[in-house]
Structure formats: structure tokens, C-alpha cells
Amino acid sequence: MNGINILIVGVGGQGTLLASKLMGKIFIDSGMDVKVSEVHGMSQRGGSVVTYVRAGEKVFSPVIDMGEADVIISFEALESARWLPYLKKGGTVISNTAQIDPMPVIMGNAVYPENVLGRIADAGVKVIYANALDLATQAGSAKAVNIVLLGMAAKVLGLNYDDCLNAIRATVPAKTIEVNEKAFNLGYNL
Amino acid sequence: MEKKLLLGNEAVARGLYEAGVKVISSYPGTPSTEITEAASKYDEMYSEWAPNEKVAFEVAIGASFGGARSFCAMKHVGLNVAADPLYTASYIGVNGGMVCAVADDPGMHSSQNEQDSRRHAIAAKVPMLEPADSQEALDFTKIAFDLSEQFDTPFLLRLSTRISHSRSLVNISERAELPLKEYKKDVMKNVMMPAMAKKAHVKVEARNEALADWADTAAFELGVNKEEIFNTEIGIIAAGTTYNYAREAMGENASYLKLGIVNPLPKKAIIDFASKVKTLYVIEELDDIIETHCIKLGVKAIGREVFPPLGEYNQSMIASAILGTRKETVAVDCEIPPRPPVLCAGCPHRGLYYALKNLNLYVSGDIGCYTLGAQAPLAMMDTCVCMGASVSALHGYNTARGTDAAKKSIAVIGDSTFIHSGITGLIDIVYNKGMSTVIVLDNSITGMTGHQNNPLNGKTIKGDPTTAVNLEALAKSIGINRVVVVDPFDIKATREAVKAELEAEEPSLVISRRPCALLKSVTHAPALKIDADKCVGCKMCLKVGCPAISQKIFENGKTKAVIDPNQCLGCGVCIESCRLGAIGNN
Incomplete structure (x- = not known):
């Protein structure tokens, strides 16, 4: 299997769908075949969500199974750990440092593990992380967390900088272009 | 193009x-x-x-x-x-x-x-x-x-x-x-x-x-069915998304009969394909329909023997079943708590459930966002079958168990689900002299599927204004005398109103009315705060089941509740849960 497999994970409502749509557009613009598999419906209500982005010369399956992802882009630290088995050997985790307690933790029936991202690194995995909310706020909108993470991923994947910015300009609402460009740069230049 | x-x-x-x-x-x-x-x-x-x-x-x-x-x-x-x-x-x-x-x-x-x-x-x-x-x-x-x-x-x-x-x-x-x-x-x-x-x-x-x-002839000319002959040691018959998984897993190391028409199935094409390959697999998620068809045709194929009737397939499980290959994986060295979906912060359904939580009711449930209230800590659902079943099944439950049960039981059903098929159950209750209490959770939208307009909210699919069904008048017209409207954020009033309807020995319709918190037209109050000086860490507010409230260990080593200002929509449902008055705007 050649090509690129990207897993985008997070908590329902965090804006993972826009990130996957942009990723898909960037690969298409560079002439690749693309499949993106999204989650709609019940899990969007605060549950663990996953989107698959696959690009290559010809892509058949829209899903990524365990051990197949080149990169995991994660909007939340615990979700990075949950989906880690989907990472290919030698792959990279790009994670937001945000921690959102799931209901079993809020209820005191489970524990949010300490130092989650450190544990991923301890498992021998390359982890690149940032407080994407801080960077997004710095760029001008807390909603730009997804674009900050996209910037981080673009750097790791070696994507063409101009292609990424063009995809962003063509996808986000006109009045948010400036903020999103800033957010992308903050992630890209981390 | x-x-x-x-x-x-x-x-x-x-x-x-x-x-x-x-x-x-x-x-x-x-x-x-x-x-x-x-x-x-x-x-x-x-x-x-x-x-x-x-x-x-x-x-x-x-x-x-x-x-x-x-x-x-x-x-x-x-x-x-x-x-x-x-x-x-x-x-x-x-x-x-x-x-x-x-x-x-x-x-x-x-x-x-x-x-x-x-x-x-x-x-x-x-x-x-x-x-x-x-x-x-x-x-x-x-x-x-x-x-x-x-x-x-x-x-x-x-x-x-x-x-x-x-x-x-x-x-x-x-x-x-x-x-x-x-x-x-x-x-x-x-x-x-x-x-x-x-x-x-x-x-x-x-x-x-x-x-x-x-299916045997023109379907191949139009490309609806496709035969792809590569390596003939292994042949695979598949349709829809499972074809993609198989094609990804096996590449050109197998041959494929990809079916685009799945009823009726071709006959001759399957027999022909089977004769060209050494070992034939039928790969289909859920039921073994193509495999059964093969058996009827006298074609020997491996299907259910190695592929389960449950859940989704993917390329790895197919490669594993046919070739015995496995991918290497990594994992962290600790338990990862599950993250089930929850009612959103500011969701009006939470107010209704929280108001009724301590009444020890049997709750006949239905299909929608409010089904999420079945989970802890609200745990406000006893049964859930299909669209509309909350109302008719409550009537059955109460008919089986009698008046005392009817005074301790409710049905909960959303606005769109009620119009879908709850109304017929309600007519059954009235017509057959039942006394059930039915609560319509009217949030002005079809929520779980991602905000569609419906006959109760006065807007067409394009958002144009139209006649809205008047729920109160509808209930009255089918013979329900007791129709009350409550605001689910007014916890005390909601609780008292439902208690009164449960006592009444005739059918009641309670309309719990407040629009979905995610609607763009809804304005929110400022985020609430928990006064750390007043909070003693009793955890009562955690029983509201709001994703915006969690526990934090403070520097002095004490565990107290905190509200995430990025999530809180100021609905105020948690205020009543705190006996010490620690939750407020300051």
C-alpha cells in the first residue's frame, strides 16, 4: 500500500470535519486520488470521533485500519492515545495538548491518565505537540485550532506551503481568511 | 468535465x-x-x-x-x-x-x-x-x-x-x-x-x-457489474464498500467479480467467474445473501466460514482472513477511559431529565439526542425500541401493571419523533381510556441527524416559513384534556408540573419546550463559575452530567468542581444541584 494515510481524531464538535475537508482538497489540488471518510450523527455529540484521509495514485478503501496511519492529527491528548494503535511503525503523532474529561472521568468512574503525550513518546513514537488553543487565540480566533493543527501537519508531511494556503483561502469564509492564514503559519513554523 | x-x-x-x-x-x-x-x-x-x-x-x-x-x-x-x-x-x-x-x-x-x-x-x-x-x-x-x-x-x-x-x-x-x-x-x-x-x-x-x-448481460456492458481477472489462485465476489476493502487488501493478487446490482443477483456470471478461479471467497458485510445465492447455484465459496456477520469490515481484516497477515501496532501503557457521546452543555433535555431524576420513574424512551440521557449519571431511560415506541409501549406497560405504575411512569419523545409516529400511540392512549403521561421534548428542530426543520417548527426544508403544527391544539383535538407546557431550565416548576400530571388519572401531555442549544438563533447567558471558597467537593453538581463541569485538584490538595468557560452556555441547570450556593455568575 503506497500513498498517504492520515487519521484525524478528536472530540465531537471540535471541528475535525473542516480539517479533513481541507486535507482532501490539498491532495486533490496536487493531482492525487483521495478518499475521506467522516463521522456524522450520534458520535458527534461529545464522543470520540475519527476521520480518515487517504491519498495516493489510486485509493480504494476509504478507511484506515490499525497500524496503517502515517500521521495522527489529534485535537485532544487522550484521543491521541486512544487511536495510537492505528499509527504505522515510524509514524508521527501531531497533538493538541488540550485535555477534555470524558463523562466516566467526570463521574469519577475512570481516571484521565497523567502525562498522556509523554506516554506516547515512551512507546517509541515521535510526538509533536502544541497548545493549539493558545496559538489559535493568538491568531485571532479560538475556532482556528483546526488550522493550527493543519499547519503542524503540513510541516511534518512536507506539503507544499502555497498549496495549503490556497486550499484554506478557497474553503474558509472570506472574513476569516486572515485569521486562518495566521493560524496556519503559527502551526507550520512551530 | x-x-x-x-x-x-x-x-x-x-x-x-x-x-x-x-x-x-x-x-x-x-x-x-x-x-x-x-x-x-x-x-x-x-x-x-x-x-x-x-x-x-x-x-x-x-x-x-x-x-x-x-x-x-x-x-x-x-x-x-x-x-x-x-x-x-x-x-x-x-x-x-x-x-x-x-x-x-x-x-x-x-x-x-x-x-x-x-x-x-x-x-x-x-x-x-x-x-x-x-x-x-x-x-x-x-x-x-x-x-x-x-x-x-x-x-x-x-x-x-x-x-x-x-x-x-x-x-x-x-x-x-x-x-x-x-x-x-x-x-x-x-x-x-x-x-x-x-x-x-x-x-x-x-x-x-x-x-x-x-444482471448477467447488460449490467456488465454498463459497468454496473465488473469482472477483473488478475491472479486466478483467489477469486473474490463483493459489492459496495467491501469490494474496496478486498481490492485494497489483495491488489492484483486476486481476481474480482464486483456486483453493482445486488438484487436480483446474476447467475451465469457467477458460475463463469467461479470456474476461472481456484479458491472463491464471497465477502459481504452483515447477511450472507450472495453466499446463499452461490450455494443455490451449486458454486462453492468461502464466506461466513471466515467473515463475521457483525460490524464493518476493512482491508486488514480481509488480508488477515485470507492471507493470515497482521500489522504491527503500538499502544500506551495505561487504561484509556471511554468517551461515549453525551448531551451537549446547555442542552434543554438535561434540564428535563435532571428535574425528574429523583422521582424514581419508569421512563419509556425513544430515538433522538435525548436517548443519550439513558447513560450515567442521568440514567433516565428504561426502554428504547424504535421511532414512536415510547408512547405506545408506555400504554402497554401501564395496561399490564395498572394505576400505581401509571403514576410512576412517563414516555419521553422528541418533537420530530412525536410527529413521525408518536401521535398514533397517543391516540391509542386516549381512545382506550389509558392514563399515561407523555412528555414531548420540543427543541424546535430534528436534532440528532444534524438540524433539520420539521412540521412543528414552522420552517420548510429550505428554511421558508410555513404553517406549524400546534401541538397543544393537536393534543386537545384528540381528546387530551391535560396539556401543560414547561420550560426545562426551570427545574422546580418542571418537576411540580410533571408530578401533578402523574397523579391525574387521565392521559396528560407535557410539552417541555426550549430550542436546541446548538441552534444559531439561540442566545446564551454568560458562562457560570464555581466559587472555590464555597465548594466543598461534594460532587453533587457532577450528577447533572454536564460535560462543562469537572473536578480539579487545587494547590492545597483539595478536589473541587470547576466549570469550563469555553463549554458552559450558562443554562443554569447545575445551580439547583449545589446546596451551598457555590454556582453562579461571580
């Missing part, structure tokens, strides 16, 4: 547009919803949300009688609701072409069961196409309309979550604007009474044979 990255559902909508469809009627249901949402953006087609799938299907039949190409969409369980018209529409056939898309949900991402809609196609003797990506979703939609008119039958288009909700590249083309077909009164064809139906059934059986021949 323009290329676009479209969801399978959006590609079906584009196919409707290009096929010259004029009338679309659907009821939302994951994973089918976006077909009709996308279709409603094309002004050349009339589209609507119907109250339920049966109505939607019948509107489409009527439009077909009227000479237009027509369409309806629903999820797999929705087709159960529309099964009655489906089975007889099969006998009648069409005037304008008619297609019904049905989206299955293997793996149950957002469903209460994992049924295989191909069973309906077989039982109703209606042909069914199954695309494997967005391009085929568009192409097969158009082909289905042509075939519907050619073979005089409604067509089913089977989708699944991974087709409906996956994006892939699609070539789009222009719309074919078709004139309405002439309407001619034809009682023998269009009125199904025994004398006519006996003749129609003969026609249906012959049509099925003709379609099976088509």
Missing part, C-alpha cells in the same frame, strides 16, 4: 439533479440525511422533509403516478416504516421513474440495529443497486431511473455509512430536463385489489427473471 470531491450522499443528490428528478420527499436518518439536504440546494427539484418514511415513500409514488421522476431517502430502519408501500409499489410499478435510497449502518455508528436492507429488496421483489464510491453513487442513481422506467418498477439504491459519508472524486455533468410523462387512468395497473394484484404478481415474477438476465 468538472471534478468534485463529494460525499457519497452529495453524489446521489447530484445524480438526482442530472437524472431530471422533479420530486423528492424524505425523512432524515443517519447516514442518509445529506442526500436530501444537498438535493434541496437545487432549485430545479422540489424537495421536502416528510413526517416519516412511509409518507415520504408514498409522496414519491404519487409523483411517479403523476409522470415525474421521483425519489425518497431513508436509513435502514426507516425502510421498515416504508415497507408497506414498498411491497405494493413493487406490484404496481411506475409511470415516472422512482428510486428509493436506503442507507445501512454496519457497525451501528448511529443506529439501534444492524439490519441488512437487501432483505427488503428480496422480499419486496424490488431491484437494488449498490455503489462502491461517490462516482458510482452518482452514476447508479441515474442508471436506476432509466431502469425503473424500462422495467416498470421502483428501484432501491443501497448505501452504507462508508459510502454515504466518504468523499471521493466525481465527474459531474448537466441536468437532463425531462417533460412530465402523460397520465393515463389505468385501474388494472394502479389499483391493487385481489383481482388486479393476482395479475400483477405474475408480472413481478417475470420482471425479476428479466432483471436477473440483465
Whole structure:
């Protein structure tokens, strides 16, 4: 299997769908075949969500199974750990440092593990992380967390900088272009 | 030709547009919803949300009688609701072409069961196409309309979550604007009474044979079915998304018979393909329909023996089953707590559930966002079966257990679900002298499927104003004397109102009315705060089950509750939970 497999994970409502749509557009613009598999419906209500982005010369399956992802882009630290088995050997985790307690933790029936991202690194995995909310706020909108993470991923994947910015300009609402460009740069230049 | 990255559902909508469809009627249901949402953006087609799938299907039949190409969409369980018209529409056939898309949900991402809609196609003797990506979703939609008119039958288009909700590249083309077909009164064809139906059934059986021949011949010429011969040691028969998984897993190390028509299935093509390969596998999610067909043809194939009848497949599990390969994986060295979906912060359903939590009620539940209240800590649901069952099943429960039970039991049902099929259960309660208390959670939108307008909120699918059903007047008109409206954020008033209705020895309808917190039109109060000096860490506020409230260990080592200002919408439901008055605006 050649090509690129990207897993985008997070908590329902965090804006993972826009990130996957942009990723898909960037690969298409560079002439690749693309499949993106999204989650709609019940899990969007605060549950663990996953989107698959696959690009290559010809892509058949829209899903990524365990051990197949080149990169995991994660909007939340615990979700990075949950989906880690989907990472290919030698792959990279790009994670937001945000921690959102799931209901079993809020209820005191489970524990949010300490130092989650450190544990991923301890498992021998390359982890690149940032407080994407801080960077997004710095760029001008807390909603730009997804674009900050996209910037981080673009750097790791070696994507063409101009292609990424063009995809962003063509996808986000006109009045948010400036903020999103800033957010992308903050992630890209981390 | 323009290329676009479209969801399978959006590609079906584009196919409707290009096929010259004029009338679309659907009821939302994951994973089918976006077909009709996308279709409603094309002004050349009339589209609507119907109250339920049966109505939607019948509107489409009527439009077909009227000479237009027509369409309806629903999820797999929705087709159960529309099964009655489906089975007889099969006998009648069409005037304008008619297609019904049905989206299955293997793996149950957002469903209460994992049924295989191909069973309906077989039982109703209606042909069914199954695309494997967005391009085929568009192409097969158009082909289905042509075939519907050619073979005089409604067509089913089977989708699944991974087709409906996956994006892939699609070539789009222009719309074919078709004139309405002439309407001619034809009682023998269009009125199904025994004398006519006996003749129609003969026609249906012959049509099925003709379609099976088509599956063996023209289906290959049109690219609906495909034979791909590479390595002949292994042969694979698959349809829809499982073809993609198999193709990915085995590449050119196997040969493939990819089926685009899944009812009726080809015969000769399967026997031919089987004769070309050494070991034959049938790979199909859910039921073993193709495999059973192979057995009937005397073709030996490996299917259920290695592939399970549960959940979704993928390329790795297929490679593992056929080749015994496994991928290397890594994991962290600790337990990872689950993250189930929850009611959103600021959700009006939480207010209602929290108000009633300590009344020890039997709660007859229904399908919607509020089903999430079944989970801890609210745990406010005893049963949940299907759309509308909360109301009728409560009547059954109370009839079995008597007056005392009826004073300790409620049904909870959303606004859209109530209109879908709760109203009939309520009429049953009134007519048969029941005394059940039914609560409609009216949040002014069809929520779980992603915000669709419905007959109670006064807006059409396009957002245009229309007549809204008056729920209070509706309840009164069917004979309910006790109708009360509560605001679920007013916890005390809601609790007292429901208690009074439970005591009353006659049917009651309680309308718990407040719009969904995610609606753009809803304004929110500022985020609340917990006064750390007043909080003693008793955890009572955590029982509200709000994702914005969690525990934090402070520097002095004490554990106290905190509210996440980024999530809190200031609904105030948690305020009552704190006996120390620690929650407020300061």
C-alpha cells in the first residue's frame, strides 16, 4: 500500500470535519486520488470521533485500519492515545495538548491518565505537540485550532506551503481568511 | 468535465439533479440525511422533509403516478416504516421513474440495529443497486431511473455509512430536463385489489427473471457489474464498500467479480467467474445473501466460514482472513477511559431529565439526542425500541401493571419523533381510556441527524416559513384534556408540573419546550463559575452530567468542581444541584 494515510481524531464538535475537508482538497489540488471518510450523527455529540484521509495514485478503501496511519492529527491528548494503535511503525503523532474529561472521568468512574503525550513518546513514537488553543487565540480566533493543527501537519508531511494556503483561502469564509492564514503559519513554523 | 470531491450522499443528490428528478420527499436518518439536504440546494427539484418514511415513500409514488421522476431517502430502519408501500409499489410499478435510497449502518455508528436492507429488496421483489464510491453513487442513481422506467418498477439504491459519508472524486455533468410523462387512468395497473394484484404478481415474477438476465448481460456492458481477472489462485465476489476493502487488501493478487446490482443477483456470471478461479471467497458485510445465492447455484465459496456477520469490515481484516497477515501496532501503557457521546452543555433535555431524576420513574424512551440521557449519571431511560415506541409501549406497560405504575411512569419523545409516529400511540392512549403521561421534548428542530426543520417548527426544508403544527391544539383535538407546557431550565416548576400530571388519572401531555442549544438563533447567558471558597467537593453538581463541569485538584490538595468557560452556555441547570450556593455568575 503506497500513498498517504492520515487519521484525524478528536472530540465531537471540535471541528475535525473542516480539517479533513481541507486535507482532501490539498491532495486533490496536487493531482492525487483521495478518499475521506467522516463521522456524522450520534458520535458527534461529545464522543470520540475519527476521520480518515487517504491519498495516493489510486485509493480504494476509504478507511484506515490499525497500524496503517502515517500521521495522527489529534485535537485532544487522550484521543491521541486512544487511536495510537492505528499509527504505522515510524509514524508521527501531531497533538493538541488540550485535555477534555470524558463523562466516566467526570463521574469519577475512570481516571484521565497523567502525562498522556509523554506516554506516547515512551512507546517509541515521535510526538509533536502544541497548545493549539493558545496559538489559535493568538491568531485571532479560538475556532482556528483546526488550522493550527493543519499547519503542524503540513510541516511534518512536507506539503507544499502555497498549496495549503490556497486550499484554506478557497474553503474558509472570506472574513476569516486572515485569521486562518495566521493560524496556519503559527502551526507550520512551530 | 468538472471534478468534485463529494460525499457519497452529495453524489446521489447530484445524480438526482442530472437524472431530471422533479420530486423528492424524505425523512432524515443517519447516514442518509445529506442526500436530501444537498438535493434541496437545487432549485430545479422540489424537495421536502416528510413526517416519516412511509409518507415520504408514498409522496414519491404519487409523483411517479403523476409522470415525474421521483425519489425518497431513508436509513435502514426507516425502510421498515416504508415497507408497506414498498411491497405494493413493487406490484404496481411506475409511470415516472422512482428510486428509493436506503442507507445501512454496519457497525451501528448511529443506529439501534444492524439490519441488512437487501432483505427488503428480496422480499419486496424490488431491484437494488449498490455503489462502491461517490462516482458510482452518482452514476447508479441515474442508471436506476432509466431502469425503473424500462422495467416498470421502483428501484432501491443501497448505501452504507462508508459510502454515504466518504468523499471521493466525481465527474459531474448537466441536468437532463425531462417533460412530465402523460397520465393515463389505468385501474388494472394502479389499483391493487385481489383481482388486479393476482395479475400483477405474475408480472413481478417475470420482471425479476428479466432483471436477473440483465444482471448477467447488460449490467456488465454498463459497468454496473465488473469482472477483473488478475491472479486466478483467489477469486473474490463483493459489492459496495467491501469490494474496496478486498481490492485494497489483495491488489492484483486476486481476481474480482464486483456486483453493482445486488438484487436480483446474476447467475451465469457467477458460475463463469467461479470456474476461472481456484479458491472463491464471497465477502459481504452483515447477511450472507450472495453466499446463499452461490450455494443455490451449486458454486462453492468461502464466506461466513471466515467473515463475521457483525460490524464493518476493512482491508486488514480481509488480508488477515485470507492471507493470515497482521500489522504491527503500538499502544500506551495505561487504561484509556471511554468517551461515549453525551448531551451537549446547555442542552434543554438535561434540564428535563435532571428535574425528574429523583422521582424514581419508569421512563419509556425513544430515538433522538435525548436517548443519550439513558447513560450515567442521568440514567433516565428504561426502554428504547424504535421511532414512536415510547408512547405506545408506555400504554402497554401501564395496561399490564395498572394505576400505581401509571403514576410512576412517563414516555419521553422528541418533537420530530412525536410527529413521525408518536401521535398514533397517543391516540391509542386516549381512545382506550389509558392514563399515561407523555412528555414531548420540543427543541424546535430534528436534532440528532444534524438540524433539520420539521412540521412543528414552522420552517420548510429550505428554511421558508410555513404553517406549524400546534401541538397543544393537536393534543386537545384528540381528546387530551391535560396539556401543560414547561420550560426545562426551570427545574422546580418542571418537576411540580410533571408530578401533578402523574397523579391525574387521565392521559396528560407535557410539552417541555426550549430550542436546541446548538441552534444559531439561540442566545446564551454568560458562562457560570464555581466559587472555590464555597465548594466543598461534594460532587453533587457532577450528577447533572454536564460535560462543562469537572473536578480539579487545587494547590492545597483539595478536589473541587470547576466549570469550563469555553463549554458552559450558562443554562443554569447545575445551580439547583449545589446546596451551598457555590454556582453562579461571580
